Structures are given as structure tokens and as C-alpha cells.
Amino acid sequence: MEEILSFDKISKSFPGVRALDDVSFGLMRGEVHAIVGENGAGKSTLMKILSGAYTADTGRMIFEGREIVNNSPKLSRDLGIQMIYQELNLVPELSIASNIFLGQELKQGLFVNKGEQVKRCREVLQELGLNISPNTLVKNLSIGAQQLVEIGKALSVNAKILVFDEPTSSLTDSEIQELFRIIRMLKARGVGMFYISHRLDELFEIGDRVTVLRDGKHIMTDRIENVTINGIIEAIAGRKIENLYPRNRGEVGAPMLEINHLSGEAFQDVSLVVREGEIVGMAGLIGAGRSEVAKAAFGIDKYKAGEVKIGGKTVSRHNPQKTKKAGMSLIPENRKLEGLALSLSIRENTVIANLQALNPTSMINRKREEDTVKEYVDKLNIATSSIEKRTMFLSGGTQQKVVLAKWLLGKSQVFIFDEPTRGIDVGAKNSIYELMDELANRGAAILMISSELPEILGMSDRIYVMSGGQVVGEFNASDTTQHQILELAFSNA
Ligand SMILES: Nc1ncnc2c1ncn2[C@@H]1O[C@H](COP(=O)(O)OP(=O)(O)OP(=O)(O)O)[C@@H](O)[C@H]1O
Ligand SMILES: [Mg+2]
Numbered sequence: 001m002e003e004i005l006s007f008d009k010i011s012k013s014f015p016g017v018r019a020l021d022d023v024s025f026g027l028m029r030g031e032v033h034a035i036v037g038e039n040g041a042g043k044s045t046l047m048k049i050l051s052g053a054y055t056a057d058t059g060r061m062i063f064e065g066r067e068i069v070n071n072s073p074k075l076s077r078d079l080g081i082q083m084i085y086q087e088l089n090l091v092p093e094l095s096i097a098s099n100i101f102l103g104q105e106l107k108q109g110l111f112v113n114k115g116e117q118v119k120r121c122r123e124v125l126q127e128l129g130l131n132i133s134p135n136t137l138v139k140n141l142s143i144g145a146q147q148l149v150e151i152g153k154a155l156s157v158n159a160k161i162l163v164f165d166e167p168t169s170s171l172t173d174s175e176i177q178e179l180f181r182i183i184r185m186l187k188a189r190g191v192g193m194f195y196i197s198h199r200l201d202e203l204f205e206i207g208d209r210v211t212v213l214r215d216g217k218h219i220m221t222d223r224i225e226n227v228t229i230n231g232i233i234e235a236i237a238g239r240k241i242e243n244l245y246p247r248n249r250g251e252v253g254a255p256m257l258e259i260n261h262l263s264g265e266a267f268q269d270v271s272l273v274v275r276e277g278e279i280v281g282m283a284g285l286i287g288a289g290r291s292e293v294a295k296a297a298f299g300i301d302k303y304k305a306g307e308v309k310i311g312g313k314t315v316s317r318h319n320p321q322k323t324k325k326a327g328m329s330l331i332p333e334n335r336k337l338e339g340l341a342l343s344l345s346i347r348e349n350t351v352i353a354n355l356q357a358l359n360p361t362s363m364i365n366r367k368r369e370e371d372t373v374k375e376y377v378d379k380l381n382i383a384t385s386s387i388e389k390r391t392m393f394l395s396g397g398t399q400q401k402v403v404l405a406k407w408l409l410g411k412s413q414v415f416i417f418d419e420p421t422r423g424i425d426v427g428a429k430n431s432i433y434e435l436m437d438e439l440a441n442r443g444a445a446i447l448m449i450s451s452e453l454p455e456i457l458g459m460s461d462r463i464y465v466m467s468g469g470q471v472v473g474e475f476n477a478s479d480t481t482q483h484q485i486l487e488l489a490f491s492n493a
Contacts, residue, residue, distance in 0.1 A: 004029045004192045005050075005161060010059035012045055012216075014393070016385030019045040020056070021216040027161065027192045032183060034195045034203040034224075037213035037236055038425040039397030040383030043196050046213070047163050050194075051083050052076040080160035084150050084167060092139035097121035099138055100153045124152045128182055144175025151182060162186065163194045166396070168202065169423050172286040173451075180206050198397070198425055199452070200229055214238055237427035244430055245458030249440040252278045252461065255312065256445035257328070257414045259297055262306035266292040267469040270306070274414070274445040279436060281460030281477065282449045283485050289469040290449045291333050294416045298330040299323045310414055324412070331407045333418035333449075340403055342392040346384060347373045349391055350406045376405040380431050397423050408435060415439065416447045421455065433459055453482045468492035 006026035012019050020042045027033050035043050048054040050061065052071040061068045063079055090099045097117045105112045106120065121134035128148055138146060147167060154162055164183075168176045183193060183206055195207060203210055204224060212219040212235040219235050233241055253276030262270045267289035274280045282290050296303040299318035307314050310326040320330075340349055350373050373387050380401045384394060391399055400423055407415075417436070421429045436459065440446055450456050456463060457477055465473040465488040473488040 002029050003027065004064060006062045007046070007050075008060040008062060010046065010049060010056045010061070012042075012049060012054065012056050016389075018216050020049075023059070023213070023216070023218045025211050025218060025221045027194065028208075029192050030187050030190045031208045032187060032193045032195055032206050034197065034207035034210040035213065036197070036200065036203065036210060036232065037219075038215075038381075038383065038427055039401065039423075040395040041213040041236075041425075042216040043213055044165055044395060047083065047165055047194065047196070050076065050081060050161075050163065077157070080158060081163070082154035082157070082159040082161070083163045083165065084147065084154065085165050090138045090146055090149060093137065095135045095137055096125070096132065096141075096149050096152070097134040099149060100124065100134075100156050102153075104157065120156065121152070124156050127155060128152055142172075142175070144171045144178065147171065147175075148178065148182065151179075155186075159191060161192045161194070163196075165196045166198065166423060167195075168197060168199060176202075198423060200232055200426065201454075203232070204229070212236055233426050236425060237430075239427075241427065241430050244426075244433070245455075246430075246434050246437045248437055249277055249279070252276065253443065256310065257297070257416075257447060258307075258309040258312075259293070260307045260309070262293065262296060262303050262308065264292060264296045264301060264303040267296075267466075270466075270469075270471055272447075272464050272471060274447050276443050276445055277440050278461050279440050279446045279448060279459055281456040281463040282447060282466060283451075283453065283456050283463055284466035284489050286451060288466040288489065290466050291418055292469075293466070294330055294418055294447070294449060295332075297323075298328065298416065300330070324410075327412050328414040328416070329407050329410055329412040330416045331404060331418060331420060333422075340391055340399055343390060345388045345390055346377065346382070346394075346402050347387040349402055350376065350409055352406070372409060373405070376409060379435065380405055381428055397425055397428070400424055401428060404432065408439075413443065414445045414447075416449070418449045419451065420448060421450075421452070429455075453485060456485070457482065465489055 003026045008024050010020050010023045023046060037043055045054060049056045052073040052075055091102065100121050101117045106116045107113060118134045125132060125134065128151065130148060138149065141149065167179060171179065186193065207224045209221060209223050210227060210232065211221040212232065214236065255273045256276050257274040259270060259272050270293050284290050292301065295301045297308050299320050299322060310323065310328050315323060315326055347370065351369050370387065377384065377387055382401050383398050391402055394402065421432055424432065436446055448459060460477040463475045463477055463480065463485065464471050465485055467489050470492060472492050
């Protein structure tokens with residue numbers, strides 16, 4: 001196979017960090033090249049240099065045998081290099097056709113030729129094997145379908161290189177399979193693809209080669225068939241992880257969170273219990289109603305019937321302030337939107353939610369504040385030059401860790417974690433699991449909603465499965481399998 005692009009000794013620094021340090025490797029035509037590494041390893045930065053959004057300090061990029069000089073977003077697009085970001089760049093109020101041709105409208109004289117756009121768009125959708133009308137408004141599409149529209153946009157200009165930066169973190173399993181089908185089709189056409197993901201099982205399904213970056217340095221590039229998942233984990237983390245899913249917790253005690261016959265818009269008659277010192281998993285497909293139950297239990301959404309007890313006491317007419325006071329925390333799924341003030345620093349973000357816990361006398365104790373924040377920055381291995389760094393400058397996964405630190409700092413005894421490790425690198429996953437295990441060991445009750453079955457099986461003591469808004473099964477983690485859980489998860493969908 002022929003190399004379509006190569007990075008040659010690329011370096012890039014930001015104030016206080018060397019984001020990329022002398023990185024060299026290449027991409028073949030028709031290759032799916034996975035790039036993995038810890039949060040803050042430099043993956044997105046490298047791709048932004050490729051797209052012309054950032055300029056490298058030193059180093060060269062060779063595209064089809066020629067050096068790309070004075071790269072810019074326009075130049076890289078003209079060369080056929082297209083980015084598919086996790087945060088989608090579509091306009092919800094416009095149709096699929098208008099979105100696909102946004103900024104590259106097909107014109108007839110001065111006017112946009114809508115008819116031609118719809119026609120071309122229909123062709124692109126057909127190529128993708130999608131049976132939707134070009135006139136559908138983007139806001140009426142699922143996240144997965146929206147992502148396919150982004151790909152359609154890239155296809156409409158005959159991309160030669162596609163970059164997927166964490167494409168699957170908000171897709172359902174069937175949407176992921178749909179994405180993989182399209183990636184295989186593009187591969188057959190000779191499109192070269194960079195594929196960034198923290199879900200390592202995916203590399204083995206879709207990748208041809210894998211490159212590991214760590215602290216901005218190129219660690220290895222190899223063919224997928226030459227590597228093992230443990231080898232990759234070690235290369236990413238730079239250390240051996242003996243036990244990804246720690247289990248040092250002791251006996252299970254009294255019920256701490258009881259949900260009895262709870263019904264709401266998206267779920268019916270849900271009952272479950274989480275006891276002191278216990279980690280309980282909640283499995284199910286996206287849309288099964290798990291987050292909705294969590295939000296109702298925490299008092300964000302209203303429910304129609306049933307009751308919620310925290311520490312044996314019924315909380316009535318509750319709201320998040322009240323549940324928080326009763327000792328419960330919900331670490332929400334959409335952490336970026338719900339959790340972070342981007343213009344504030346790591347320190348400010350973590351202490352805002354916890355001013356009372358840290359400063360019981362309400363006197364600002366800056367030293368104590370700093371020490372506590374530093375402790376969590378260490379524990380979660382948050383990649384930053386300083387706790388005063390504004391969170392908008394952190395990598396995607398690092399921002400997630402800051403939100404987690406903020407919630408963990410509180411003094412709760414009941415935790416609901418909604419997809420706690422989504423977008424988080426494998427080393428940090430391990431740290432988060434250790435923290436959860438430690439919390440449970442100290443007597444906390446933890447309900448963990450997760451779509452990653454290895455994580456559910458690895459961390460939980462017991463597992464509930466939800467499907468179609470109902471609890472359809474309960475297992476002891478030690479005597480069930482991924483297969484059994486999946487079967488139930490699909491049962492009522
Ligand atoms: N615009 C910026 N200003 C300052 N620092 C930045 C900027 N962009 C990235 N960085 C820093 O560069 C480093 C690499 O970040 P990058 O976003 O490339 O990581 P990543 O590998 O994509 O991580 P993740 O898996 O979390 O998405 C991080 O330390 C990050 O804080
Ligand atoms: Mg990134």
C-alpha cells in the first residue's frame with residue numbers, strides 16, 4: 001500500500017506543555033489507522049495540525065509526496081482532508097441537504113440551487129445506505145444519524161483522508177455497527193482514515209494499524225494483528241495495570257438508596273436497592289431509560305408515582321439541593337454541558353460545588369482548598385501544568401476528570417455515576433475504578449450506569465438490566481455473562 005500522508009518530526013507547544021514532541025508516522029491509502037493515548041497525550045492536537053486549525057512549531061507533513069506548506073483549514077479541505085468531530089458542526093434547524101452543502105452551496109448564478117443540492121444529497125445518502133429524506137431537519141435525527149450526515153458532508157467533496165475524533169462515544173451499539181459498515185466501504189475506496197477512540201475493543205474490530213502517543217511522544221506504531229489489548233494498555237499508560245477492576249471492598253450493609261415502584265415519562269414501575277458498601281451496575285441499551293430514572297431519583301425530573309429513600313428516609317417533593325443534603329450525588333452523563341464553567345480554572349471548578357464542605361466556617365481557606373484540589377488532580381492523574389489552568393484549554397477527557405473530581409470532593413454517601421468513564425483513557429479509568437472501590441470500601445453505596453459491559457461486569461457486585469423503561473432482570477455479577485445481559489437488554493426494546 002502507498003503512503004498518502006506522513007507526519008515528519010512534528011512538535012507543538014502550548015504555554016507550559018509540550019503537546020507534541022518530535023512525532024513521526026504515516027497513513028496509507030485505504031487504511032484505518034487508530035490513534036490511542038491518555039487524555040492530553042496530543043491526539044486531537046495532531047489532528048488539528050493536520051486540519052490547519054493549529055500550526056506546528058517544527059516538523060513537516062507530506063501529502064501525496066509533497067510537503068503541505070502554509071496549511072490552513074481551507075487548504076487542507078481543498079486537499080481532501082476532512083474532520084469528523086465528536087461535537088457535531090451541524091445546524092439543527094436546517095435540512096440534511098442544506099447542512100451538507102453549507103459553505104459550499106451549489107449555485108445557479110447568484111442563487112443557491114436547492115433542487116440540485118437535494119438531488120446530490122440523495123445520492124450521497126444512498127451511497128451511505130441511508131434511507132432518509134434530504135429534506136429532514138437535522139434536529140429530528142438521532143446523534144448517530146447526525147454523525148452519518150457529517151460523513152456525508154465529507155463524502156460530497158470526495159475526501160481522501162477522514163479523521164474520526166472519538167466518533168462512537170455517544171452512539172448506540174447499532175449506530176456503531178452502521179458507522180463501521182461505512183468505514184469499511186470508504187476503506188475499499190481507498191480513503192485513508194485516522195480513528196481516535198478510548199474504547200480499545202473497537203481497534204481490534206476496525207483498525208489496520210495502531211499508533212500510541214504518550215505525553216506528546218510517539219511510543220509505537222504496529223499492525224493490529226501484532227499487538228494485544230494488554231500490550232496496548234501498557235503502552236498507553238506507560239505502566240503495568242495489574243488489575244483494571246479493583247475489588248478491595250468488604251461486607252455489604254444496610255440499604256442506602258431505595259427506589260420503589262418509580263414511574264415517570266420514560267420508565268415504569270422501577271424498583272431497585274443499593275446497599276452500604278455495594279457497587280451496583282445498571283446495564284441496558286441507550287434509550288432504555290436508565291439516565292431518566294437517575295435524574296428522577298436525584299430530583300432533577302419529576303416522577304408520577306413511587307418513592308425514593310436515601311439512608312432509609314423517604315425524600316418527598318425533592319429537588320437536587322435536597323437530595324444532595326440528604327447525602328446523594330449524581331455525576332451526570334453529559335458532564336461537559338452540565339458540569340463545567342470553561343472560563344474558570346480547575347481549582348475554581350472543583351471547589352464551587354463544595355464550598356461548604358471545604359470551608360465549614362465559611363472563611364476562605366485557600367491553602368486547604370489548594371491541597372484538596374491537588375490531591376484529586378494527582379489521584380485522577382489530571383494532565384495539567386497547574387491547577388490554575390482554565391478548563392477550556394484542557395483536552396476533552398481531562399475536562400471530564402475535572403468534573404468527576406468536583407463531585408468526588410463532596411461528602412456524599414450515595415452516588416449515581418452515569419457513564420463515569422466515557423471518553424476517559426484506560427489509565428484514568430483504572431484510577432476512577434479505584435476511587436469508586438475506595439468509596440464503597442468506606443461504606444458508600446454506588447449505582448453505576450454504563451454502556452460498557454466489561455466495565456459493568458468488572459466493577460459491579462450486582463447488576464440490574466433495563467429495557468424499554470423497565471427493569472427486566474437482576475444478576476450477581478459473579479454468575480452472569482455479557483451475552484446474558486445483552487440478551488435481556490434487547491428483550492423489551
Ligand atoms: N489551545 C490550547 N491551549 C493550551 N493548551 C492546549 C490547547 N490545546 C491543547 N492543549 C494542551 O495540549 C495537550 C494535548 O491535548 P490534546 O487535546 O491534543 O489531547 P488528547 O490526546 O486529544 O486528549 P483526550 O483523549 O482527552 O481528547 C494537553 O495538555 C492540553 O491541555
Ligand atoms: Mg482529544
